[in-house]
Amino acid sequence: MNIGIRLGAPVEPTIWTYERIQQTYGEITDYVKEFKNFAADDDANGPYYFLRALYDDAKDRDVTPNDVARAWLNYAREGIGMFWWGGYGVSTEHTAYINLKNGIPAPQSGSIQQNGRIIAEQIGGQIFIDTWGLVNPGNPKKAADYGEAAARVSHDGEGVWGARFFCAAISKAFETPDIGEILEAGLAQVPPDSLYKKVAEAVLAFHAEHPDDWRACRDMLERKWGYDKYKGVCHMIPNAGVCILAMIYGQGDFNRTVEIATMCGWDTDCNAGNVGTVLGVACGLKGIAEKYRGPINDAIVMSGISGFLNLLDIPTYAKELAILGYRLAGEPCPSELLDSFTERDLYFDFELPGSTHNIRISDPFFCRAKHSTEKAYKGTGSLEILFDRMTRGEQSKIYYKPFYTRDDFSDERYTPTFSPRVYSGQTVSMKLYLDQWSGNETMGFAPYIRLAKSKKEVLQGYRKLINGEWLEVEFTIPDTDGELIDEVGIVLEAYSTRKPKSLGRLFLDEFRIYGKAQYSIDFGKQQMSFGCVTPFSHNHGAWSLTDGSMYLMTAEQSEAYAGNYFSDDYSLTVTVNPQNGYSHMLAVRAQGAMRGYHAGLDGENGVSLYVNDFGFHKLASCPYEWTFDRDYELKLTAAGSVITLHIDGEEVLRTEDSRFGYGMYGVSTLGAARTFFKTLKVEEL
Structure with a gap:
């Protein structure tokens, strides 16, 4: 999917017409742009974040539109990231979000009755649903039903049939690589009198008469099914035609299919992404060219509200989808799969074919990395690093990147924010095997x-x-004195003199980062990145770095979140200086914009502790004299079901609540306020 997105994104309309793509690039057979790192894209955000409805609400039953609607509200930062915020009545997703926020429930939020046919039948119902097919393998009907439930949050009519088609096609692709059977299974899940079925049949009929000329078929789509026939920004039907065209003319070849989808124009990243998912399942990894897979390097970035969840490791996520698939099928999950998966910590076992887990090399002249099945400390896979004729003092870093800033990207796509995946106090462990072919000294390394x-x-x-x-290598991440960590790994160094030079291989296996974190964040050592103070994701309000503090000015409820999304018991300590307004709070176990605990200065001479469960509800409060323009050390602790608030070392509130057992930390206000938030400390218990 993400190969298709990355291939199509640089030529996405409206500037890039079909003709301009052809004139500029001719036959596309590779990525047309190199990226430092490919930034977040809405086509990936939706499938990733909306699937979390299976964790939050639909834990033991079929998913409903309302479950997915709650994921919309919980995981999006309003107006930023996730999808295109193009305006109410213009962007289908923005329209649906505003409807939901204002109490219009799903599926009414995306209905034709509520929004009109033009808005309801745009392409989004098709592009945000791939994972529903991935977690329902071999069950096209169930996959289509789940996809429809998700699509109805924002779409209706033809906008829903695209969801049913693709979820069913993805599901069927687990059973057969035959593109004809896959298309048949997908189309069986849409109404026979729908425009979606008719445009698909028109493409298939044209292919039957002209099997070797996809451009002629594209011309037919332009004449009979083009954008001029359908109103709105990006209608489902023309793009549905492109998807069917790419798959039937691609004839089961993954690479050719995503290339054709890109060259066809219109919504290039969406179409190439959707067909990429289908063909990726159908062809398997062996069908994907290294020129396409290599630059992805097993990593995707997202742009939801959790900076922790915004960093996605593809092999780990593949395991997660498989585990969900067993759950939805009502089958026991193999213990070896469960044992190899963790969501809280980092565990890279290199067991999945070709997996690299986004491990990087700093100097490609000296070193090159690839997946290997030749050596493994455990299981069958490892990462093989070739070191090529290095001499004494020459080095190359082999590392994982747990944090990004704006400087790491070439563009601004969908404004991602990040919270590091590793922190001081945690343990890093790995296994290293040296297979040195030449050199008068063995290689050395330093974590x-x-x-x-x-x-x-x-x-x-x-x-x-x-x-x-x-x-066996193991070390504890040292205190960073308030800075964040953006690389963790080893420095590989040659000790051999010039003749003979060091040549050979290093195998890396069982890479883990785990354990309780204990660290501080010095705002004097942070920066503004993608409009946020690192490492926070801001939701509402104006935030900045001022006088070594994170400064908030807002006229409405606002919050900022950071930290490990799956951290359970911990304390958060922040120095808070209220400047104006009567709400200055900390947050713990926040699972998004709509779930978590908030406590702090609340009202004139009072403190309160709230639970946010799609609305703030006060759990405890008491009188407490406080004044403006004075520092207060607030410490909010979650341990088991007990939540406590200390101010300047004195316990002022304690309550019990078991709704949320894990989540991010943050700072917040329930209304208009100005606040300085100073040095922050986190201690996992």
Whole structure:
């Protein structure tokens, strides 16, 4: 899916017409742009975040439109990221979100009755649903039903049939690579009198008469089914025609299919992404060219409200989808799959075919990495790093990147924000095997982390590798004195003199980062990135870095979230200086914009503790004299079902509530306010 998105995004309309794409690039056979890292895209955000309805609400039953609607409200930052916020009555998704926010429930929120046919039949119902097919393998009807439930939050009519078609096609692709059977299974899930079925049949009939000329078929679509026939920004039907065209003319070849979808124009990233999912399942990894898979390097970034969840490791997510698939099928999940998956920590086992888990090399002249099944500490897979003729003092870093800022991207697509996946106090472990072919000294290495703002590398001391043996490596991430971490790994160094140079391989396996974190965030060492103060995702309000503090000015309820989304028991300590307004709070176990606990200064001379469960409800309060323009040290702790608030070392509130057992931390206000938030400390318990 993401290969298709990345291929199609640089030539997405409206500037890039079909003719301009052809004149500029001719036959597209590779990515047309190189990216530092490919930024977030709405086509991936929806399938990823809306699927979380299976965790939050539909835990033991079929999913409903309302379940997915709650995911919309919980995981999106209003007006930023996730999807196109093009205006009410213009953007289908923006329209549906505003409807939901104002109490119009799903599926009415996306209905033709509520929004009119033009808005309801845009393409979004088709592009945000791939994962519903992935978690229902071999069951096209169930996949289509789940896809329809999700699509009806924002779409209706033809906009829903696209969801049913693609979810069913994806599901069927697990059973057969035959594109004809896949298309038949998909079309069986849409009404026979629908425009969706008719445009598909028109393309298939044209292909039967002209099987070798996809451009002629594209000309037919332009004449009979083009954008001029349908109102709105991006209608479902012309793009449905392109998707059917790409799949039938691609004839089961993944690479050719996503290329044709891109060259056809119209909604290029959406169409290439959708057909990429179908063909990715049908063809398997062996059918995907390395030129397309390599630059992805097993990682995607998202742009939801959780900076932690916005960093996605594809092999780990593939396991998660498989586990959900077993759950939805009512079948027991194999223990080895469950044991290899963790959502709270990092665990890279390199077991899935070709997996790299986004491990990177700093100097490709000296080193090159690839997946290997030749050596493994455990299981069958590892990461093989070739080091090629290195001499004493020459180095290359082998590392994972747990945090990004704007400088790491070439563009601004959908404004992602990030919260690091690793922190001080956690343990890093890995297994290393040296297979050195030449050199008069063995290779050496030093574990390290890099600080995000200063770019300072903190090394743990060099050690020598032992040729022909697995070496266990473990270290505790040191205190970073308020900075964030954007690299963690090893520095590989050659010790051999010039003749002979060091040549050979290093195998990396069982890479883990786990354990309780204990760290601080010094706002004097942070930066503004994608409009947010690192590492926070802001929702409403005007936020900035001022005088070594994170400063909020707002006329409405506002919040900022960071930290491990799956952290359970911990304390958050922040120095708060209220400047104006009567709500200045901390948050713990926040699972999004609509779930979590908030506590702090509340009202004139009072403090309160709230639970936010799609609306704020007061759990506890008491009198407490406080004044403006004074520092208060607020400490909010969640331990088991007990939530406590301390101010300047004194416990002022305690209550019990078991609704939310994990989540992010943050700061917030329930109304108009100005506040300075100073040095922040987190201690996992």
